Every structure is written in structure tokens, then in C-alpha cells.
Amino acid sequence: MQEIGSVRESGKWERGFRMEDIINKAIVFAANAHKGAVRKGSKLPYILHPLETGVIVSAMTNEKEVIAAAILHDVLEDTEVTYEELKREFGKAADYVCAESENKRRELPAEATWKIRKQETIERLQQETCLEIKMIALADKLSNIRSMYYDYNKLGDALWERFHEKRKEMQGWYYKSLVKALEDLNCYLAWQEYKMLVERVFGEE
Template sequence: MEMVEKALHIASKAHEGQYRKLTEIPYITHPVAVGMLLMKAGYPDNVVAAGILHDTVEDTSLTLEDIKLNFGEKTAEIVAGCSEPDKSLSWEKRKEHTIEFLKTASKEIRAVACADKLHNIRSIRNDYEQVGEEVWKRFKRGKEKQKWYYTNVVESLGAQGTFALLEELRNEVELLFH
């Protein structure tokens, strides 16, 4: 089975029964959209597969070892780089770690993280257009903390130079928060 198709199959099974935050939208739509953004931007199959699998280790029973066995070391490294290392920490500590880590992460990890955030921010913006300020009630930390996080992620992702997906993310963050 081709790598991207295999990633779609495994991620679909792993995320079965999960939904996007406070919606009836099946969760799998998010990793598929992330993979599509990466594919459209011209990234190789292992990066696209990592984008599709980026939330599996964090949110399902799949392990990094499972990903390494099915997709190889490089794809597993990218997924590991896009996963929060310690879910027991506070939201602020986890987000601070992500912001710092992305400054020096590999270009593949930065691409997947960027595509992930780009799809998230577009989803938030779409929901904002539907329900207005109510959208921020979905987030325990509210609008100002989301603005802080996304603004800092954009800066961290650009620490090693800019790329097309980052410019799209920067524009979306600007549209939503300014």
C-alpha cells in the first residue's frame, strides 16, 4: 500500500469516533486536511504521511514505535516533533514548549506543524464567521491566549526563514486576530 494511502487508513481507524472540539465534525477531517495542505505545497510522501498521522500519538492508542514500524524512522521523528511531550503539564507550559521547540525544529517538522496550525486557524475563522465571538467559548483559555499562542507560533516557525505555508498562516492569524 502506498505511504499516503496507508497513513489515511491507519489514521482513520485510530481517530474513529473522535470529533473536532465541540462539533459533530469527525476528527479525521483535520489530519486529512493537514495532509492535503502539505501535498498541495509539494512536500514528499513521508511528510504528507506525517501530517496525516500528526495527532495519532497524542490522541489515540498508536505509539511512535507503531509509526516507525509502518512508515520509517523519519516519519516517526516528524510525528514525534509535532506531539506534545508531556500532556500532564498546564496548557501554558505545553504551548511555551511548542513555541520554543519550533524555533530550531527541522524544516519537515515545521512544515507539518504549520499545516496543522493553518488548518486549525482556518477552522476557527470559519466558525467565527458563523457564530462570532461565541467561538472563543470552545477554548478554555479564550481569545487572548489563542492570539498569544498563534502569534508566537508564527514567529517561531519563521525563525529559520519563511516558506509558503507560513505566509498563509501569518495571513490567517492576522485576519482572525486583528
């Protein structure tokens, strides 16, 4: 296995790069893509979130391409990595990432587009028939709500100041809507934990 530092230079993968395990390759790729980024309201490296997302997905499926896609799920939204680069390196896993990615509308202020972006995510997941894509979305949101629950217990309503949408009721609308949109996965502990934490942070319906 190659060392992380030798894998990518000037934003491009070396032609000689080979790795038997697509999951390990995804970890290296994501770590480089998110290098220097931190979690909101924290000094923790951002890569911890994609890694946790991958671990959560691995409890629902053994499919390596799906687990790799979970680890890579934010590279198209939040980094300079392109779909073409991801497709070249990861094949089908790139399609899972693309299907799960949100249209950020980067030309507009994030707070101005928050509701329409979240509404699109809810509707897309309601209509989604691919359980693997839903697994990645669930794992992503479970990782987020775990952090949110922990921080909410420490900070209370001051927590919402770190987000583009600062109204707790709107955050609650989004997270509660995803409980229903992802209900196809209610046989998994991840969905059950997600629902429980959403109710603890935002209250029951």
C-alpha cells in the same frame, strides 16, 4: 489495495498488510486511530483535520514520508497508538510525528497545563532546524486557524468557550508567536495564508 475494514483488528495491524503508497497507508491508519472522534464544536469526523494537514503539506513538499507524517500527526497525542507501533509501520515518518507531537501531560487537567504546553511548542519550533517538521506544524496550525476563522465569523467571542484556554488574548499570543516561529517557511503560500488569518482573527501586531 486492501479494504479499510480488513486492515486493523483489535488495535493491531495484520501481518500480511502491504501497501505500495505510504500516504494511502497513513490515511487508513489515521482513519482507524481517530475513528469516532469529532472536531471541537462540530459533528464533523476528526479525520478531516489530519487529511487537510496532509494536503497542505503536499503543496510544500513531494516527500511521501513527510506527507504521511502530516496525516498521522495527531495519533500519538490523541489516540492509544504508541511510538513503537508507528515506527514499525511507518519508519522515518514516525520520527517526524514524534518530533512534532506535544507533551500533553495527560495526568493533569488540560486547562492547567495549556500555557506551558504551548510555550514548549513555540520554543521547540523556534529552535527546530528541520524544515519538514516545521511544514507539518504549519499545516496543522493552518488547518486549525481556517476552522477558527470560519467559526469566529459565525460565533464571535463565544467561540473561545469550546477551548481549554478561553481567553482570546492567550489564544492570540500562541497563534501570533507561531507566525514568527515558522517564519522560515514564509516563501510558501501556506505561511502567508496562516499569517493573514491570524491577523484577521486576533488583529495585527
